[in-house]
Amino acid sequence: MIQVQLEEVRSQIKETAYKVNRNPEDITLIAVSKTYPASVIEEAIANGCMDFGENHVQELCQKIESINTPVKWHLIGHLQTNKVKYIIGKTELIHSLDSLRLAEEIEKQSAKKGIITRVLVEVNVAEEASKYGFKIEEVIEVMKQLNEMSHIKVEGLMTVAPFVENPEENRTIFRELYRLSVDIQKQKFDNISTNILSMGMSNDYKIAIEEGATMVRVGSAIFGNRDYSKHH
Numbered sequence: 001m002i003q004v005q006l007e008e009v010r011s012q013i014k015e016t017a018y019k020v021n022r023n024p025e026d027i028t029l030i031a032v033s034k035t036y037p038a039s040v041i042e043e044a045i046a047n048g049c050m051d052f053g054e055n056h057v058q059e060l061c062q063k064i065e066s067i068n069t070p071v072k073w074h075l076i077g078h079l080q081t082n083k084v085k086y087i088i089g090k091t092e093l094i095h096s097l098d099s100l101r102l103a104e105e106i107e108k109q110s111a112k113k114g115i116i117t118r119v120l121v122e123v124n125v126a127e128e129a130s131k132y133g134f135k136i137e138e139v140i141e142v143m144k145q146l147n148e149m150s151h152i153k154v155e156g157l158m159t160v161a162p163f164v165e166n167p168e169e170n171r172t173i174f175r176e177l178y179r180l181s182v183d184i185q186k187q188k189f190d191n192i193s194t195n196i197l198s199m200g201m202s203n204d205y206k207i208a209i210e211e212g213a214t215m216v217r218v219g220s221a222i223f224g225n226r227d228y229s230k231h232h
């Protein structure tokens with residue numbers, strides 16, 4: 001079942017990319033495996049998935065332990081400062097840098113290990129009270145500060161759009177994140193890149209690709225509906 005759904009998502013990504021004259025290879029599919037067991041991840045790996053997204057540190061650490069194949073792990077959920085020490089050095093990319101306090105802790109723990117941690121700055125474009133992330137108008141100032149942190153490498157931006165019936169409703173959100181990335185580029189910070197735009201989930205990844213997403217985070221369209229009753 002995963003194979004079929006994975007093929008479907010991949011072909012939609014391709015089709016959408018061609019539609020807007022983009023190269024599908026510039027779009028990375030992150031398979032969001034949160035709440036799914038390691039066996040499901042193994043099945044996705046067997047079908048060519050290399051990038052997985054998790055939103056809890058503990059679950060991520062358990063899965064890293066149980067999966068022997070060297071895949072790329074993406075932390076996509078809110079990261080508490082006191083948990084940073086458990087994941088530094090284990091992630092391909094942290095998508096959810098949402099406060100300067102968190103940045104300082106990532107800087108500190110990365111320096112301790114002598115590594116540079118790659119992150120995306122999370123932006124709450126829709127300014128939903130229930131969501132994490134900086135406001136659009138804060139981001140340039142935040143980048144100035146992150147630019148000074150030598151053990152953090154900002155690779156781009158991430159946003160979580162609201163759940164909407166009609167994904168078209170999220171188009172302006174994706175467009176605003178793209179525009180913000182262009183504005184940041186113009187500042188020519190030496191330690192800040194905006195190459196990655198992580199936006200779009202099962203419901204709206206096609207719209208996000210049309211608006212410039214380079215990473216889409218897709219869970220249920222690949223793995224089916226999640227069962228939260230077994231968690232937390």
Ligand SMILES: *Cc1c(COP(=O)(O)O)cnc(C)c1O
Nearest residue numbers: 032055076201202217218219220
């Ligand atoms: C769960 C989650 C996703 C994937 O959601 P689906 O609707 O299942 O595709 C993407 N991004 C974040 C931040 C998530 O928490």
